[in-house]
Amino acid sequence: MTRPLVPPLTPFIDALPLPHRLIAGEHHGSLVVRMRMGEHRFHRDLPVSKIWGYEGMVPAPTVEAERGHPVTVEWQNELEGPLPVVVTRAPTHADARGVPVQCVPGLSGGTADRNTPALTGHAVVHLHGGLTPAVYDGWAENLLAPGQAAVFHYPMDQRAALLWYHDHVMGITRFDVYAGLAGLWIVRDQPERELGLPEGPPFEVPLLIQDRNFDIDEAGRLSGRLVHKTDPEVMEAFAPFTVVNGKVWPELEVQPAIYRFRVINASNARTYRLVLVRNGDPELDRITQIGTDHGLVRTATRMPSDGLILASAERADLLVDFSDLAPGSVLTLFNTARAPFDGASFPATRAEAAADLAGLLPHPEVMQFKVVAGSAQRTVFPAALATDYTALSPEELAGAKRRAIALVELELEGEPNMLTMRELAPADDSATSGLLTVTDHGMTRRYRAVAAHFEDVTTFFPMLGEYEVWQLINLTGDTHPIHVHLDPFQLVSRRPIRYEIAEGGIEDLLITAAVTLERDPADQLDHSIDDNERGLKDTVRVNPNEVVEIAVRFTNYSGRYMYHCHILEHEDRDMMRPFVTMPMELMAFMA
Numbered sequence: 172m173t174r175p176l177v178p179p180l181t182p183f184i185d186a187l188p189l190p191h192r193l194i195a196g197e198h199h200g201s202l203v204v205r206m207r208m209g210e211h212r213f214h215r216d217l218p219v220s221k222i223w224g225y226e227g228m229v230p231a232p233t234v235e236a237e238r239g240h241p242v243t244v245e246w247q248n249e250l251e252g253p254l255p256v257v258v259t260r261a262p263t264h265a266d267a268r269g270v271p272v273q274c275v276p277g278l279s280g281g282t283a284d285r286n287t288p289a290l291t292g293h294a295v296v297h298l299h300g301g302l303t304p305a306v307y308d309g310w311a312e313n314l315l316a317p318g319q320a321a322v323f324h325y326p327m328d329q330r331a332a333l334l335w336y337h338d339h340v341m342g343i344t345r346f347d348v349y350a351g352l353a354g355l356w357i358v359r360d361q362p363e364r365e366l367g368l369p370e371g372p373p374f375e376v377p378l379l380i381q382d383r384n385f386d387i388d389e390a391g392r393l394s395g396r397l398v399h400k401t402d403p404e405v406m407e408a409f410a411p412f413t414v415v416n417g418k419v420w421p422e423l424e425v426q427p428a429i430y431r432f433r434v435i436n437a438s439n440a441r442t443y444r445l446v447l448v449r450n451g452d453p454e455l456d457r458i459t460q461i462g463t464d465h466g467l468v469r470t471a472t473r474m475p476s477d478g479l480i481l482a483s484a485e486r487a488d489l490l491v492d493f494s495d496l497a498p499g500s501v502l503t504l505f506n507t508a509r510a511p512f513d514g515a516s517f518p519a520t521r522a523e524a525a526a527d528l529a530g531l532l533p534h535p536e537v538m539q540f541k542v543v544a545g546s547a548q549r550t551v552f553p554a555a556l557a558t559d560y561t562a563l564s565p566e567e568l569a570g571a572k573r574r575a576i577a578l579v580e581l582e583l584e585g586e587p588n589m590l591t592m593r594e595l596a597p598a599d600d601s602a603t604s605g606l607l608t609v610t611d612h613g614m615t616r617r618y619r620a621v622a623a624h625f626e627d628v629t630t631f632f633p634m635l636g637e638y639e640v641w642q643l644i645n646l647t648g649d650t651h652p653i654h655v656h657l658d659p660f661q662l663v664s665r666r667p668i669r670y671e672i673a674e675g676g677i678e679d680l681l682i683t684a685a686v687t688l689e690r691d692p693a694d695q696l697d698h699s700i701d702d703n704e705r706g707l708k709d710t711v712r713v714n715p716n717e718v719v720e721i722a723v724r725f726t727n728y729s730g731r732y733m734y735h736c737h738i739l740e741h742e743d744r745d746m747m748r749p750f751v752t753m754p755m756e757l758m759a760f761m762a
């Protein structure tokens with residue numbers, strides 16, 4: 172079935188909303204943010220939806236902070252239950268017409284989950300990308316019930332970047348974030364300001380991209396009620412409506428000028444590959460990427476030829492040049508990424524025709540830009556941007572502690588496969604079975620799994636100040652955006668692998684698999700590192716048939732943190748593990 176579906180809502184009608192700004196300096200660095208039930212209209216032609224939001228808003232207010240000026244937030248949980256989202260698993264993957272149920276609104280024959288209405292609003296806030304002491308990092312089990320509050324201190328001793336804050340409750344992050352608990356947090360600093368980049372409206376515009384679905388009433392009309400729908404084959408919710416800053420398929424009027432877009436994929440699971448199209452042709456050359464997850468890159472980069480890929484939680488700081496365009500010019504942003512995303516390419520030239528029901532992408536539209544009259548502004552920004560970091564050399568990492576993590580898929584009877592992680596440790600010679608081997612240039616390392624579940628014993632104790640290399644080995648068919656809390660990391664390598672998993676070879680702590688660092692002949696991916704990934708990252712895509720190595724150095728804060736897949740449906744179902752950062756002097760006293 173390839174015929175596109177008619178959008179059930181008119182695209183490009185609503186103006187792009189700009190999130191409310193909460194400038195910390197105007198409040199002496201002391202903020203109060205209440206989590207509240209709210210009402211929000213996602214589209215002109217939709218009834219209002221009930222949401223849970225920070226200050227009752229979708230998206231939340233954007234906090235703007237200055238490096239070196241700590242911010243204190245009193246997070247007050249005033250949520251009122253029940254969860255304002257209907258959660259369902261449809262009984263079939265596709266409906267009677269053969270259309271995958273996740274491509275359409277409504278429950279598709281599913282019954283509303285019975286446990287989620289009992290969720291009364293437990294919450295915990297994580298500042299994603301924040302260099303935050305452990306007690307304020309939002310540990311997934313340290314919950315605030317409605318009526319409770321906590322004061323978190325954010326040192327803001329970190330470079331300018333687009334961070335975001337969102338809920339992180341153990342087991343239900345996917346519902347709390349889907350209900351609306353997400354917002355942006357911009358850190359600014361003097362080195363960035365000296366580049367003269369747009370700051371604030373109208374030329375700096377945040378774009379918070381999410382996918383959402385809605386229920387339908389008895390007459391078949393969209394009711395506005397948020398729906399989180401999965402199906403027997405796909406455990407992630409991929410919703411058909413793309414929402415930017417809280418509106419479905421919005422439109423932004425732009426002057427003939429250079430705009431700075433602070434873009435984040437804040438979806439539960441969907442990966443986007445963004446292509447800007449005018450008159451049917453991609454115009455990716457209008458876009459320059461100047462920053463990534465943890466702020467400015469060293470030099471501005473062009474878009475990858477297929478478009479800009481952003482998996483859940485990845486950010487991009489973009490300059491888009493509209494300065495040569497006449498009033499009335501229209502540009503449309505499309506998404507060409509199939510779901511679940513597996514890294515497969517799609518030519519930018521075909522972006523307008525990217526609708527793909529089998530790929531759970533019924534409506535590739537994201538938003539539209541319409542050029543209006545204004546004084547043409549042609550500022551030239553410097554190509555040299557960040558000077559405060561350099562790419563790590565093999566020599567610098569030669570003595571680094573190495574860790575290995577396998578991303579694995581557990582087959583379950585009558586349920587979608589479960590995606591989790593296994594922490595690996597070198598196996599001694601006596602071990603003969605349940606081993607994962609990694610062969611690189613004829614040398615084989617043997618590993619055994621030492622941790623499978625979040626609550627298993629902690630095995631990662633990184634020393635503060637020391638570089639470590641973490642090797643992420645993907646033995647699944649999907650791309651996983653792996654997020655490490657606390658300090659940023661750099662990508663060291665992305666390399667193709669072929670692997671064989673023994674029959675029934677994925678058990679809790681027994682993995683029988685052989686990985687070889689060479690290309691599988693059937694593998695189509697190029698496994699390269701995009702230029703825009705050569706910055707300071709906190710979330711990295713690990714594609715199928717791939718090993719990614721990251722180098723991370725934890726700096727100031729000791730304590731218990733988490734790393735996990737940022738597909739929230741994976742994170743909630745155990746694709747998350749703890750690590751404990753330690754000062755070197757204490758290591759001698761660890762039992």
Ligand SMILES: [Cu+2]
Binds near residue numbers: 742
């Ligand atoms: Cu995942």
